[in-house]
Amino acid sequence: MILVVGNNGMLGRELMALFAGAARGVDVGEIDIADLESVQRVLMTLKPRVVINAAAYTDVDGCQANTELAMQVNGEGVAHLAMITKEIGATLVQVSTDYIFDGKKETPYLEDDLASPLNVYGESKLAGEMNSWFNPDHLLVRTQWLYGHAGKNFVETMLSLAQTRKELSVVDDQIGSPTWTYDLALGIKALLDKGCRGTYHVANAGAVSWNGFAQEIFRLAGLDVEVRPMTTAELGRPATRPLHSVLDCGKLLQDTGFQPQPWQEALRRYLELRGK
Numbered sequence: 224m225i226l227v228v229g230n231n232g233m234l235g236r237e238l239m240a241l242f243a244g245a246a247r248g249v250d251v252g253e254i255d256i257a258d259l260e261s262v263q264r265v266l267m268t269l270k271p272r273v274v275i276n277a278a279a280y281t282d283v284d285g286c287q288a289n290t291e292l293a294m295q296v297n298g299e300g301v302a303h304l305a306m307i308t309k310e311i312g313a314t315l316v317q318v319s320t321d322y323i324f325d326g327k328k329e330t331p332y333l334e335d336d337l338a339s340p341l342n343v344y345g346e347s348k349l350a351g352e353m354n355s356w357f358n359p360d361h362l363l364v365r366t367q368w369l370y371g372h373a374g375k376n377f378v379e380t381m382l383s384l385a386q387t388r389k390e391l392s393v394v395d396d397q398i399g400s401p402t403w404t405y406d407l408a409l410g411i412k413a414l415l416d417k418g419c420r421g422t423y424h425v426a427n428a429g430a431v432s433w434n435g436f437a438q439e440i441f442r443l444a445g446l447d448v449e450v451r452p453m454t455t456a457e458l459g460r461p462a463t464r465p466l467h468s469v470l471d472c473g474k475l476l477q478d479t480g481f482q483p484q485p486w487q488e489a490l491r492r493y494l495e496l497r498g499k
């Protein structure tokens with residue numbers, strides 16, 4: 224059995240749908256990954272073959288204000304999962320982020336590029352990456368700029384703002400690869416099916432700024448919204464974001480034969496399924 228931890232989250236729901244009958248899910252209320260005893264109790268009872276950790280504290284600015292909680296959930300939580308999965312002989316799949324990088328590299332990041340997070344969320348996720356090594360039988364999947372059917376995300380924020388606004392200012396100096404949770408889930412499945420272990424990048428192909436992404440969302444949704452450019456500095460959010468955090472997914476293709484579709488195509492299909 225595959226245990227999806229954080230099954231009520233955006234990625235968690237996608238994984239539950241993809242793995243269907245093979246998966247069991249747990250989330251807040253049934254497990255608190257920050258609490259070793261809770262992790263021990265759930266994993267020892269359910270005895271899964273694979274644990275996919277889709278649970279995290281994902282509010283980037285929230286993490287900046289709550290360092291301790293961020294480290295407990297995103298850092299220590301993974302140590303707990305790694306120690307107990309090792310004890311029961313299960314594989315741990317840990318999901319991480321482009322925000323462990325500082326975004327100063329001008330070409331896409333490779334799996335073994337140096338991590339240097341700019342914010343507390345990135346630091347806590349990097350601690351989680353390191354803690355996943357407590358279980359040598361682990362798969363570490365880095366992804367970025369996620370959107371999906373069940374969750375708060377940039378696409379849904381833009382569509383919701385468009386209901387009341389005819390113009391929006393969106394940052395145009397941060398570049399990344401918007402990624403549909405469906406394609407990420409397929410990537411995780413492809414890696415597990417091939418028995419891959421270690422670190423992999425999984426993101427939709429191509430890259431764009433948040434501003435360009437917003438423009439494409441409105442174009443595909445047939446909404447007439449003017450998207451003005453602004454800089455990250457002008458927006459002035461509490462947590463610093465990396466400016467160029469595109470992930471190179473060549474290793475995924477090489478080892479599994481799976482290549483996530485271009486981000487524009489993924490977005491088009493997502494909006495079609497969602498009903499625009």
Ligand SMILES: NC(=O)C1=CN([C@@H]2O[C@H](COP(=O)(O)OP(=O)(O)OC[C@H]3O[C@@H](n4cnc5c(N)ncnc54)[C@H](OP(=O)(O)O)[C@@H]3O)[C@@H](O)[C@H]2O)C=CC1
Pocket residue numbers: 228229230231232233234235250251254255256257276277278279280281296300318319320321348366367368369370374375
């Ligand atoms: N969203 C994105 O753009 C990106 C996400 N990622 C990573 O992908 C993974 C999935 O992200 P996403 O689907 O967006 O996450 P969500 O925030 O949508 O879901 C996370 C889930 O984890 C639960 N959770 C939080 N704290 C705990 C805890 N202590 N114990 C158990 N469960 C907990 C949350 O519950 P509740 O809501 O009640 O707190 C929620 O159900 C995370 O590891 C994230 O860091 C990586 C790159 C980009």
Ligand SMILES: Cc1cn([C@H]2C[C@H](O)[C@@H](COP(=O)(O)OP(=O)(O)O[C@H]3O[C@@H](C)C(=O)[C@@H](O)[C@H]3O)O2)c(=O)[nH]c1=O
Pocket residue numbers: 281282283284320321322366367368369376377380391392393394397433458464
């Ligand atoms: C709503 C809004 C956002 N923005 C900007 C702010 C930000 O730089 C960018 C995206 O906003 P978000 O709040 O979705 O960004 P953010 O929370 O930084 O998204 C990140 O989440 C974590 C969990 C990850 O792991 C990352 O890969 C990444 O997806 O858009 C505007 O410029 N104008 C707007 O009106």
